[in-house]
Amino acid sequence: MNILNWKKVMRGGVYDFLITGSDQVWNPNLVTGLKDTFLLFAPREKRIAYAASFGISEIPGKWKERFAQWLTDMKAISVREQRGAEIVKKLTGRTVPVLVDPTMLITAQEWNEMARSPYWLKQNENKGYILLYFLGKMPSKVKENAYQLAKSKNLTVIDLMDRSNMEWYLSSPAEFLYLIAHAELVYTDSFHGTVFSILYHRPFIVCEKTEKRKGDSMNSRLLTLLERFRYTERLVTEDIDYMVNDPFDMDFTNVDLILAKEREKSVCFMQNALSVDKE
Numbered sequence: 589m590n591i592l593n594w595k596k597v598m599r600g601g602v603y604d605f606l607i608t609g610s611d612q613v614w615n616p617n618l619v620t621g622l623k624d625t626f627l628l629f630a631p632r633e634k635r636i637a638y639a640a641s642f643g644i645s646e647i648p649g650k651w652k653e654r655f656a657q658w659l660t661d662m663k664a665i666s667v668r669e670q671r672g673a674e675i676v677k678k679l680t681g682r683t684v685p686v687l688v689d690p691t692m693l694i695t696a697q698e699w700n701e702m703a704r705s706p707y708w709l710k711q712n713e714n715k716g717y718i719l720l721y722f723l724g725k726m727p728s729k730v731k732e733n734a735y736q737l738a739k740s741k742n743l744t745v746i747d748l749m750d751r752s753n754m755e756w757y758l759s760s761p762a763e764f765l766y767l768i769a770h771a772e773l774v775y776t777d778s779f780h781g782t783v784f785s786i787l788y789h790r791p792f793i794v795c796e797k798t799e800k801r802k803g804d805s806m807n808s809r810l811l812t813l814l815e816r817f818r819y820t821e822r823l824v825t826e827d828i829d830y831m832v833n834d835p836f837d838m839d840f841t842n843v844d845l846i847l848a849k850e851r852e853k854s855v856c857f858m859q860n861a862l863s864v865d866k867e
Contacts, residue, residue, distance in 0.1 A: 603634070604634065604862075605634050605635075605636055605663075605861070605862055606627050606630050606634050606635060606636065607636045607637070607638050608625050608626065608627055608635075608636070608637050608638075608640060609637050609638040609639050609640040609641075609666075609668075609690070610638075610639055610640065610641060610668070610689065610690055611641055611643070611668075611689075611779075611780075612641050612642070612643030613625045613640050613641060614626075614640055614641065614642045614643075614655075614672075615641070615642055615643035615644055616644075616647070616648060616651045616655075617643075617644060617648075618643065623654075623658065626658040626659075626661075626662065627662075628658065628661075632661050632662075632663060633663050634663065635661065635662045635663050635664075636662070636663055636664045636665075636858075636861045636862070637662055637664070637665045637666060637667070638666055638687065638690065638854075638857070638858065638861075639666055639667065639668040639687045639688065639689055639690060639854075640665070640666070640667050640668065640672065641667065641668040641669060641672060641809060642667075642669075642671070642672050642675055643809070645671055645808065646675075647675060647679065652679065655675075655679055656679040656680055659676055659679055659680045659682070660680050660682075663861065664857070664860065664861035665682065665684045666684055666685045666686070666687045666854075666857050667684055667685075667686055667687070668686065668687065668688075668689055668809060668812070669686065669808045669809040669811075669812045670686055670808060670811075670812045671808035671812075672686070672808075673685070673686050685853065685857055686812060687850070687853060687854045687857060688816070688847075688850045688851070688854060689779075689780075689783055689813075691780060691783050691784070691787075692783060692786075692787065692847060692850065692851075693851055693854060695787075695847075696769070696787045696788050696789070699765055699769075699784070699787065699788075700765070700769065702761075702762055702765060703762055703763075703765035703766040703769060704760070704762040704763055704765075704766055705763070705766050706755070706759055706763040706766065706767070708755045708756075709766075709767075715742070715743065715744050716741075716742075716743045716744070716772040717738075717743055717744045717745065717746045717771060717772060718734055718737065718738045718743050718744075718745050718746070718771065718772060718773045718774075718775065719746050719748065719767055719768060719771035719773070719774045719775070719776075720734060720745060720746065720747040720748065720749070720750075720774075720775045720776070721748045721749065721768075721774065721775070721776040721778055721781040722747075722749055722775075722776065722777050722778070722795070723749070723777060723778050723797075724777050724797040726747075726749075726777075726795075727795065730775060730793075730795050730824070734775050737773070737835065741772070741836075743772055743773075746767065746771075748764070748767070764784075765784065768781070768784045768785060768788055768790060769784075769788040769790065771785075771790050772790075772791070772836065773790070773791045773792065773793070773835055773836055774790055774791070774792040774793070775792070775793045775795065776792060776793075776794060776795070777794065777795045777796070777797050779809050779810055779813065782794050782810060782813060782814070783813065786813075786817055786819070786840075786843060787847075789840040789843060791835060791836050791837070791838040792822060792838075793822055793824060793835055794810060794814065794822050794823045794824070795823075795824055795825075796823065796824070796825055810823065811823070816846065816850070817842075817843060817846055818842070819838075822838075
């Protein structure tokens with residue numbers, strides 16, 4: 589179905605509600621056809637946003653009026669980062685909840701049903717590994733630290749974004765899940781790399797991105813996540829001036845309790861947004 593027919597179906601009332609949300613869906617610097625991510629083609633009473641992310645710290649001046657109107661016309665809004673809630677409040681006066689990313693709404697056990705071991709990992713199946721997953725440029729000091737730590741612990745290093753090793757670089761989503769779930773330690777600058785480390789109770793180090801677009805609020809997303817699970821001490825700068833004493837020693841005692849509460853908040857939001865009676 590092409591986009592025009594899809595919009596026609598939406599307007600025709602086939603669906604009771606439409607939901608938008610997640611990773612930088614409202615970032616005017618990245619998204620084309622931005623107004624469609626606000627579901628303007630559907631009646632106002634059908635528009636819902638779940639854990640929507642702006643991905644920027646401020647809305648550019650030329651977009652403010654339109655964003656204010658589009659946000660005002662949403663039936664229900666929730667966002668993924670604290671800065672996003674502040675943007676909505678500033679533009680519309682609405683107080684909206686900050687909810688967990690959709691990937692955290694199901695358990696690690698459920699994600700495991702989709703995970704698959706890479707065939708090439710069997711070559712080193714008797715040796716543990718440190719996983720590197722950087723969407724931006726990996727700081728040299730961070731890389732050096734990871735390799736030194738791996739050597740001291742007799743571990744190997746797997747860098748998923750190393751294009752000189754296409755087996756690693758072309759890992760599928762299912763293999764990505766498996767590699768995080770079985771890593772001895774994860775180094776990342778990725779929001780979702782951090783999310784799945786938390787879900788799988790794998791020790792991790794989060795590095796600030798060295799390359800930032802104007803207005804980028806990547807740190808807001810990560811900080812909101814780390815603060816929610818009380819892991820702000822796992823965030824390091826590109827110079828890695830600060831490092832926890834033992835990166836492998838990480839307490840996950842409260843993670844599942846926090847996740848349960850956050851999932852309950854998300855369910856309550858969706859029940860209210862969808863006008864569903866609570867059972």
